[in-house]
Amino acid sequence: MARNEVEVVEYEPAYAEVLADFVAKVWDPQATAAALQRSREANAASDPSCLDGRIPTILFLLNGAVVGYITTLPERIHVGGRVEPAYWMSGFHVLPEHRNGPVGVMVARELLRVAPSTLTLVVEPAPVRIFCALGYRNLGRVPNYLKLVRGAEVARRIDPDLLRRQGLGAWQVEALRMARGTRLDEVAAHLLGLATRVWTGVATPLGRRPQTSVLSGSWRAGEEYDRLWRALSGRTGMGAVRDAGRLEWRFARQRDRYVLVEARQGGALAGYCVVARPKADPDPRLAGIRIAPVSDLLFPPDELGIGCALLAAAERFVVEQGIADALIASTPHRLARRALARSGYLRIPGNLNLVVHPSLLGRSDSVRLEDWWLARGDNGVDESF
Amino acid sequence: MSPPEEVIARVLGVSPQDLDDDSSPDTVEGWDSLAHSTLILEFETEYDVSVAPGDAMEMVDVRSIKAVLRDYGVSC
Numbered sequence: 198m199a200r201n202e203v204e205v206v207e208y209e210p211a212y213a214e215v216l217a218d219f220v221a222k223v224w225d226p227q228a229t230a231a232a233l234q235r236s237r238e239a240n241a242a243s244d245p246s247c248l249d250g251r252i253p254t255i256l257f258l259l260n261g262a263v264v265g266y267i268t269t270l271p272e273r274i275h276v277g278g279r280v281e282p283a284y285w286m287s288g289f290h291v292l293p294e295h296r297n298g299p300v301g302v303m304v305a306r307e308l309l310r311v312a313p314s315t316l317t318l319v320v321e322p323a324p325v326r327i328f329c330a331l332g333y334r335n336l337g338r339v340p341n342y343l344k345l346v347r348g349a350e351v352a353r354r355i356d357p358d359l360l361r362r363q364g365l366g367a368w369q370v371e372a373l374r375m376a377r378g379t380r381l382d383e384v385a386a387h388l389l390g391l392a393t394r395v396w397t398g399v400a401t402p403l404g405r406r407p408q409t410s411v412l413s414g415s416w417r418a419g420e421e422y423d424r425l426w427r428a429l430s431g432r433t434g435m436g437a438v439r440d441a442g443r444l445e446w447r448f449a450r451q452r453d454r455y456v457l458v459e460a461r462q463g464g465a466l467a468g469y470c471v472v473a474r475p476k477a478d479p480d481p482r483l484a485g486i487r488i489a490p491v492s493d494l495l496f497p498p499d500e501l502g503i504g505c506a507l508l509a510a511a512e513r514f515v516v517e518q519g520i521a522d523a524l525i526a527s528t529p530h531r532l533a534r535r536a537l538a539r540s541g542y543l544r545i546p547g548n549l550n551l552v553v554h555p556s557l558l559g560r561s562d563s564v565r566l567e568d569w570w571l572a573r574g575d576n577g578v579d580e581s582f
Numbered sequence: 583m584s585p586p587e588e589v590i591a592r593v594l595g596v597s598p599q600d601l602d603d604d605s606s607p608d609t610v611e612g613w614d615s616l617a618h619s620t621l622i623l624e625f626e627t628e629y630d631v632s633v634a635p636g637d638a639m640e641m642v643d644v645r646s647i648k649a650v651l652r653d654y655g656v657s658c
Contacts, residue, residue: 200636201636201639203639204636257635259639296615297607297618298615298638298639299615299618299619299638299639299641301615303635323616327619330616330619330620331623
């Protein structure tokens, strides 16, 4: 029997056709080699985090066809007082008929060889185990926070089994099942909404409230966003460089999807958050529940009032526009979590593991998950909503 | 350096005596895709070799694992 021809390669344009075949099989039946290559070139040219024009992408070729794949999203990571060029790992996929072998680890290992400064936010346990076997560190699960703005609607639609898979306790899932049909779940949701509004009123820090405004449609992130980042970069721990260039690249280009909320004090920009409108074709497991991710959030960590004002403005927009039933945020940073809690967000089980290669952490062995300033838009994880 | 059977047994958490040349992911409980991937990484560490992807795809049971490792100069 002839031996299979196997190669593990870094993508270059010569592989555009076979990659397009793979993408068409897995994600987008309309994918073409020309569109794929154009997209890669455009991204490499305009992404401010793509410092060397590279978007490392690894293909596992079996007899000339792609059966395993991983790509990256360039990101400048602020770590230990310096800025490091890094890459979020993304799109890790092995065709089902080849998952019983070494394809996944070979793809991940080759990526590590060509781009050591990688990290990822990932749910599935198999990739986590592969990355850890290659020396990555799993810093833990990023807490999720949920704010119900139409609680009765969520209670009516949510799938109890989805809650159980997300780690909610068995008794809580059964309580929801029992409440269904009696409308007790809707009553409880109304009471919960009232309680969170009361709590938010009590817990929001006193003091001079910043002015907030919501920019939807056309918006730009100018020089004042760079000034804000320079002022805050030493105070937010580790995470993406959240300057004007990143805001423009990551969010402003998709103005139909992302809404910007600004907070100002004395006219000066004091913080911002970005909220995503729920997708038109969300995950069917959500049963029609519309969840708006808080895709980015930046405020002075020691000024919770600004964080709370941003979250409140985001919620008012979502409610007034009727665009979502709930908001979701994900962050491990202690002070960002405090702002969420004080804004009436409920902590729910986290499912995103932050997996980081030690080369990105430098000499710091004591790096903890809560040292990271992350948001739902990092690594594109807001795409699930 | 440990013989391949001992490396395999260590990774899978079984006794070397439970393995023979026909042992494979189809016959040994716990020998799943992640364990198989871990095995390849362990072989590379144990024997200071770098297993080419094509050779890794050929390693489907203990017999073929030993055959590939012999190609890399490992006596087994």
